[in-house]
Amino acid sequence: MTKPSIVFAHGLWADGSCFGKLIPTLxxxxxxxxxxxxxxxxxxTDVACVTACFGRVPGPVVLVGHSYGGTLITHAGTDPRVAALVYIAALAPAADExxxxxxxxxxxxxxxxxxxxPAGRAWLKPSGLTHFAGDLPEAEQKLVYATQGAPVADLLTQKVDGTAWTSKxxxxxLASKDQTVHPDLQHFVSKRMNATVTEVPSSHVPMLSKPDVVLDVIRKAANAVTAK
Incomplete structure (x- = not known):
């Protein structure tokens, strides 16, 4: 049986390379x-970019979002090609949020x-690295800083339709030592969506600090899709 495809959506102060410890294994x-x-x-436009990826891979799709990427998969995941959602220390707004x-x-x-x-883009300062990726070695923290994306300053206040976790x-x-997306928020959203939760003692970037844990969860989601 053909295995489902995996599409990743990165968060703020990141790009797709933040999943570099997962992609080769998958x-x-x-x-x-x-x-x-x-x-x-x-x-x-971010949601549209994620959605465009679905046309480049065979379905069904397991859609994985980190941080703000959780907002993206919440909206893009309503696409019928998406069979399962995996949130990594992520936001997951409801229709009124x-x-x-x-x-x-x-x-x-x-x-x-x-x-x-500056100039309407929000950059992470070097001093923020310990709060964003503090459980990574110093060299990896510097790489995170060097490859960061800088969002428009009002990005988190923007809104589009679609709430995939209500039906997928x-x-x-859940990153229990997260200093970026509060662990209490993660507990709330994961319970609200009735997700299967794996708690890990990591910073905001468990895909980098605890990649084996994240891989195991993605495999479970993919196996659930394959079993249907």
Whole structure:
């Protein structure tokens, strides 16, 4: 039986390379894999970029989103080609929420005190790395900084339609030491979507610090799709 494809959606201060510890293994296991390289210019164009990936791989698709990428898969995941959702320390707004309104319901995390926003783009300062990816070796933290994407400053307040987790099976990787998306928020959204939850003691980037855990969850989602 053909294995489902895997499509990744990155978050803020990242690009598709943040999934570099996962992609080769999934490819070797027989999955077609694409990482959306959306530009963080607007929510609508980012969702469209993720959705465009579905036409480049065979269905069904397991859609994986990290952080703000969770907002993207929540909207793009309503596409009928998507069979399952995997959230990694991610946002997951409901129909009446934006990413920012969801964040505002919980305590502010440390990373938001370490941002520059010249010319309308929000950049992560070097001082924010310990709050974003503090469980990575220093060299890997520097790589995260060097490959960061800079979102438009109002990106998290933008809104589009679609709430895939209300109808698609979902898995959630909860980063219990996260200083970017508050763990309490992660508990809330994962419970609300009735996700299968795997909790991991990691920073905001478990796909880099705990890749074996993340791979195991993606495999479980893919196996559930294959079994249908």
């Amino acid at each position: 490819q070797a296991e027989g999955h077609e894999v694409l990482a959306s390289q959306h530009g963080l210019d607007s929510l609508a 934006t990413s920012q309104s969801q964040i505002a319901k919980f305590a502010t995390t440390q990373v938001f005190g370490h941002i520059d926003a 099976p979902s898995w959630y990787i």
